[in-house]
Amino acid sequence: MSLVPDWLAHRAAATPARAAVRLGERRWTFAELDRAVSALAAWLQSEGVRQGSSVGLLAWNSLAAAVAIHAVPRAGGVLVPLNARLTADDLAWQLRDSGASLLLFDDANAALGEAAARTAGVLARRLPDLDALHEAAFPPPRFRLDAPHSIVYTSGTTGRPKGVVLTFANHLWSAVGSAFNLGLIGDDVWLACLPFFHVGGLSILLRGVLYGIEVSIHEGFDAGRVNRDIDEGGATIVSVVATMLRRLLDARCDAPYPPSLRCILVGGGPVPRDLLERCARMGAPVVQTYGLTEAASQVCTLPPEDALRKLGSAGKPIFPTEVRVVDEAGEPCAPGEPGEIWVRGPTVMAGYHRQPEATAEKLRGEWLATGDVGYLDDEGYLYVLDRREDLIVTGGENVAPAEIERVLCEHPAVAGAAAVGLPDPEWGQRVAAAVELRPGAEVSPQELLELCRHRLAGYKLPREIRIVAELPKTASGKVVRRLVREQWLSAP
Amino acid sequence: MSLVPDWLAHRAAATPARAAVRLGERRWTFAELDRAVSALAAWLQSEGVRQGSSVGLLAWNSLAAAVAIHAVPRAGGVLVPLNARLTADDLAWQLRDSGASLLLFDDANAALGEAAARTAGVLARRLPDLDALHEAAFPPPRFRLDAPHSIVYTSGTTGRPKGVVLTFANHLWSAVGSAFNLGLIGDDVWLACLPFFHVGGLSILLRGVLYGIEVSIHEGFDAGRVNRDIDEGGATIVSVVATMLRRLLDARCDAPYPPSLRCILVGGGPVPRDLLERCARMGAPVVQTYGLTEAASQVCTLPPEDALRKLGSAGKPIFPTEVRVVDEAGEPCAPGEPGEIWVRGPTVMAGYHRQPEATAEKLRGEWLATGDVGYLDDEGYLYVLDRREDLIVTGGENVAPAEIERVLCEHPAVAGAAAVGLPDPEWGQRVAAAVELRPGAEVSPQELLELCRHRLAGYKLPREIRIVAELPKTASGKVVRRLVREQWLSAP
Numbered sequence: 001m002s003l004v005p006d007w008l009a010h011r012a013a014a015t016p017a018r019a020a021v022r023l024g025e026r027r028w029t030f031a032e033l034d035r036a037v038s039a040l041a042a043w044l045q046s047e048g049v050r051q052g053s054s055v056g057l058l059a060w061n062s063l064a065a066a067v068a069i070h071a072v073p074r075a076g077g078v079l080v081p082l083n084a085r086l087t088a089d090d091l092a093w094q095l096r097d098s099g100a101s102l103l104l105f106d107d108a109n110a111a112l113g114e115a116a117a118r119t120a121g122v123l124a125r126r127l128p129d130l131d132a133l134h135e136a137a138f139p140p141p142r143f144r145l146d147a148p149h150s151i152v153y154t155s156g157t158t159g160r161p162k163g164v165v166l167t168f169a170n171h172l173w174s175a176v177g178s179a180f181n182l183g184l185i186g187d188d189v190w191l192a193c194l195p196f197f198h199v200g201g202l203s204i205l206l207r208g209v210l211y212g213i214e215v216s217i218h219e220g221f222d223a224g225r226v227n228r229d230i231d232e233g234g235a236t237i238v239s240v241v242a243t244m245l246r247r248l249l250d251a252r253c254d255a256p257y258p259p260s261l262r263c264i265l266v267g268g269g270p271v272p273r274d275l276l277e278r279c280a281r282m283g284a285p286v287v288q289t290y291g292l293t294e295a296a297s298q299v300c301t302l303p304p305e306d307a308l309r310k311l312g313s314a315g316k317p318i319f320p321t322e323v324r325v326v327d328e329a330g331e332p333c334a335p336g337e338p339g340e341i342w343v344r345g346p347t348v349m350a351g352y353h354r355q356p357e358a359t360a361e362k363l364r365g366e367w368l369a370t371g372d373v374g375y376l377d378d379e380g381y382l383y384v385l386d387r388r389e390d391l392i393v394t395g396g397e398n399v400a401p402a403e404i405e406r407v408l409c410e411h412p413a414v415a416g417a418a419a420v421g422l423p424d425p426e427w428g429q430r431v432a433a434a435v436e437l438r439p440g441a442e443v444s445p446q447e448l449l450e451l452c453r454h455r456l457a458g459y460k461l462p463r464e465i466r467i468v469a470e471l472p473k474t475a476s477g478k479v480v481r482r483l484v485r486e487q488w489l490s491a492p
Numbered sequence: 493m494s495l496v497p498d499w500l501a502h503r504a505a506a507t508p509a510r511a512a513v514r515l516g517e518r519r520w521t522f523a524e525l526d527r528a529v530s531a532l533a534a535w536l537q538s539e540g541v542r543q544g545s546s547v548g549l550l551a552w553n554s555l556a557a558a559v560a561i562h563a564v565p566r567a568g569g570v571l572v573p574l575n576a577r578l579t580a581d582d583l584a585w586q587l588r589d590s591g592a593s594l595l596l597f598d599d600a601n602a603a604l605g606e607a608a609a610r611t612a613g614v615l616a617r618r619l620p621d622l623d624a625l626h627e628a629a630f631p632p633p634r635f636r637l638d639a640p641h642s643i644v645y646t647s648g649t650t651g652r653p654k655g656v657v658l659t660f661a662n663h664l665w666s667a668v669g670s671a672f673n674l675g676l677i678g679d680d681v682w683l684a685c686l687p688f689f690h691v692g693g694l695s696i697l698l699r700g701v702l703y704g705i706e707v708s709i710h711e712g713f714d715a716g717r718v719n720r721d722i723d724e725g726g727a728t729i730v731s732v733v734a735t736m737l738r739r740l741l742d743a744r745c746d747a748p749y750p751p752s753l754r755c756i757l758v759g760g761g762p763v764p765r766d767l768l769e770r771c772a773r774m775g776a777p778v779v780q781t782y783g784l785t786e787a788a789s790q791v792c793t794l795p796p797e798d799a800l801r802k803l804g805s806a807g808k809p810i811f812p813t814e815v816r817v818v819d820e821a822g823e824p825c826a827p828g829e830p831g832e833i834w835v836r837g838p839t840v841m842a843g844y845h846r847q848p849e850a851t852a853e854k855l856r857g858e859w860l861a862t863g864d865v866g867y868l869d870d871e872g873y874l875y876v877l878d879r880r881e882d883l884i885v886t887g888g889e890n891v892a893p894a895e896i897e898r899v900l901c902e903h904p905a906v907a908g909a910a911a912v913g914l915p916d917p918e919w920g921q922r923v924a925a926a927v928e929l930r931p932g933a934e935v936s937p938q939e940l941l942e943l944c945r946h947r948l949a950g951y952k953l954p955r956e957i958r959i960v961a962e963l964p965k966t967a968s969g970k971v972v973r974r975l976v977r978e979q980w981l982s983a984p
Contacts, residue, residue, distance in 0.1 A: 003858075004812035004837070013872055014673070014808045015795075176668050180702055181506070183678045184671060210672055210811065303507075316506045319702065320496035345496070366495075380505055 009140030040071035042136035059106035091116035163353035177318035223251035241268035290314030321345035392421035413441035501632030532563035534628035551598035583608035655845030669810035685710035715743035733760035782806030813837035884913035905933035
């Protein structure tokens with residue numbers, strides 16, 4: 001079996017009148033979404049999109065962006081969602097790398113999109129006004145499960161971004177695993193405040209159609225709006241990263257969420273203890289997750305009941321994904337022993353677009369070598385320590401930056417921290433840490449160092465601690481240690 | 493991708509403490525079920541089961557039967573669930589046909605099983621006492637998705653039963669489609685009163701493990717017990733056939749079910765109007781379904797909100813299954829025009845075991861020609877009329893037995909009806925109908941014929957109506973028209 005019907009078309013036939021997407025006051029049923037997608041797919045073909053054409057999409061979250069995301073595969077194209085926070089040069093590079101024949105942009109990204117498309121020599125088109133599109137009878141295609149659905153560029157914490165080729169099967173299995181794990185209720189409303197240009201946001205749209213549930217689209221992250229959508233709009237699941245979660249709780253002074261909110265899916269790194277404790281006190285249903293673009297988002301999740309008992313863990317793999325932690329020789333590590341996290345299963349990417357060497361380095365037989373470091377405890381719970389390239393090696397000892405950052409973040413004045421290795425003539429690397437404070441809070445580097453002394457082994461102690469105005473972060477809110485390190489080296 | 497981890501082992505690792513199965517007062521978690529399955533799998537291998545061995549299972553629903561159903565694939569075997577209502581000769585034929593090397597039977601079927609195994613020359617073993625099994629560390633295998641999971645013999649309303657080869661992928665996709673359609677809640681309890689030897693019962697056990705929900709096993713159908721399990725035991729989904737549903741409602745005098753019951757999945761033929769109206773009055777959430785063994789159970793479902801608006805319809809196909817209705821030339825029929833129902837998708841069987849000709853007749857390219865007759869209305873809802881072999885042809889006109897039966901069943905005294913074609917020198921066939929009355933009810937054939945005269949075209953009118961004590965039914969409660977016809981012919 002390798003062909004399945006167009007997901008949205010099948011869903012629109014099965015439950016045409018159910019709510020599919022909404023943004024603010026505007027709400028579409030699956031039948032309405034399907035009609036708009038057919039119209040846009042016809043328009044895409046009139047703009048030259050053919051079977052296998054790559055189509056760039058440079059847009060903030062919107063109804064039009066959601067329609068485009070479903071229309072590209074219907075028209076036979078491969079979706080290339082582009083990060084609207086990048087420069088025109090970065091975008092031009094990704095357009096060329098993906099072989100895109102067309103770039104779609106929204107109003108807010110018109111100048112950026114046109115500049116990038118000009119540099120890349122690619123046709124650029126403003127996303128058409130959905131209300132002005134001609135209705136078109138568009139026979140829905142069948143999707144080949146092993147064909148590429150999208151090329152998603154990784155946030156790129158190291159080096160040039162790589163285009164992760166995700167097939168229809170990758171996305172479909174990801175949706176299956178998530179449903180078998182988190183459950184799926186007809187009345188679910190999944191709140192999408194993560195950008196659609198990352199796999200965490202994109203996958204919400206795809207799940208929405210497969211599950212037949214509503215996706216509440218947020219143009220960006222606004223803590224007040226997200227809280228309101230949960231309190232009054234009936235959102236039942238929300239996907240966030242830890243920094244967003246903190247802002248959500250801050251904005252409501254830890255007032256409990258209504259019982260209709262059944263899952264806060266938190267990705268992008270471990271959730272700090274104090275935040276988990278706040279959530280536990282409020283009864284907030286936090287599901288921590290470990291995922292990566294190369295595995296079409298979720299790999300492991302930790303249910304709320306284990307949140308404090310397994311503090312800092314990402315939980316267990318979701319079906320049918322399997323996880324192991326291996327040593328340098330690729331042999332499984334003993335429980336508690338750190339190594340590289342490997343992932344196996346049908347959500348693992350087809351490879352990196354046009355990068356056979358990088359692909360060969362990541363895909364080892366059936367396994368994806370994630371480049372992340374972690375360990376499994378004796379009950380099989382995964383603990384993610386760090387990205388392998390962020391590991392600090394000082395005097396021959398491995399130091400996980402996350403461990404130091406967790407200690408620093410325990411201080412009430414600290415909003416975020418990044419530990420990095422700086423070149424050291426004696427030890428190879430020495431530990432250094434940059435710290436971002438909460439608005440109005442104060443603390444001295446000496447006081448933070450004292451905290452560390454009580455909690456960390458000597459070789460792990462930061463030799464320098466700097467207070468910075470803001471830590472560099474990715475679009476999804478992850479601190480980019482590489483940039484912290486570069487800033488430090490350029491201004492020692 | 494073609495390998496996935498053992499479903500139960502993966503589930504037991506993810507949620508070991510969740511309730512997996514219960515029967516009466518006994519309840520097992522997934523960890524406990526997994527341990528029992530490992531122990532039984534080790535025992536099966538000690539009894540000679542090897543990769544690809546067919547293993548017959550002759551048992552009523554029980555915990556031991558559930559364990560065996562999961563243990564056979566873990567041990568590498570192919571499950572052959574056998575209908576405990578058959579004769580020893582029938583069973584021997586199926587054992588030989590499936591190439592079984594071992595037959596497992598429960599206490600209640602000991603004599604039958606031993607007789608069948610003796611005739612077939614197959615090793616027979618009583619299902620071991622689960623508490624006496626030695627715990628065994630059994631490394632869970634990976635399942636090849638395209639490998640056979642089970643050979644399920646069709647109830648056989650016509651001719652010799654055929655062994656439907658269902659792969660792991662067939663069952664897995666069936667579970668995916670059902671979840672994407674009905675939803676899936678962590679607290680779900682799926683009540684299994686359909687026998688595990690039919691695909692309708694078997695699939696509940698497989699879904700339970702994939703979804704991580706509890707299966708409440710009933711040894712058989714007892715209306716009082718099923719009602720009690722829904723009212724007090726927290727069962728949220730129950731799979732039945734229409735006759736069971738009627739008995740359930742009769743037994744509770746149409747008292748409403750608690751809101752915890754979220755789905756009554758009714759298969760095995762259309763639900764009569766009066767029953768649907770009773771359900772609507774009680775607010776009972778009836779989901780009608782059309783399915784068949786050859787497609788690993790559910791193909792289409794009709795949600796409760798459409799139950800009366802689309803009376804008699806089986807609804808829309810569940811993802812990613814597709815349905816069409818075709819004429820003799822295999823071309824799609826117009827809306828409303830009856831033809832043969834064809835089904836396409838990953839739940840369609842690999843074929844009939846050792847019956848290449850029957851397989852070729854049923855599998856036409858990607859499509860399964862079901863042999864059932866029906867039509868799609870202008871909104872794409874499927875209406876199943878009849879099995880093709882039951883179609884009555886009189887004077888060149890096709891008459892769907894179901895249409896006549898529906899009219900007869902509108903009479904308050906009628907519990908069930910079967911219309912058949914009898915040989916007729918003038919018309920080829922003439923319509924005849926056998927009717928089973930409700931306990932204590934009375935009605936004359938003349939009165940029933942009057943009812944038909946008001947509702948049916950002349951050529952569809954039964955020339956004879958007989959009142960019978962009981963209509964012959966399959967194990968799952970479907971009336972077997974072939975037997976009605978045979979009885980009539982043998983006693984005209």
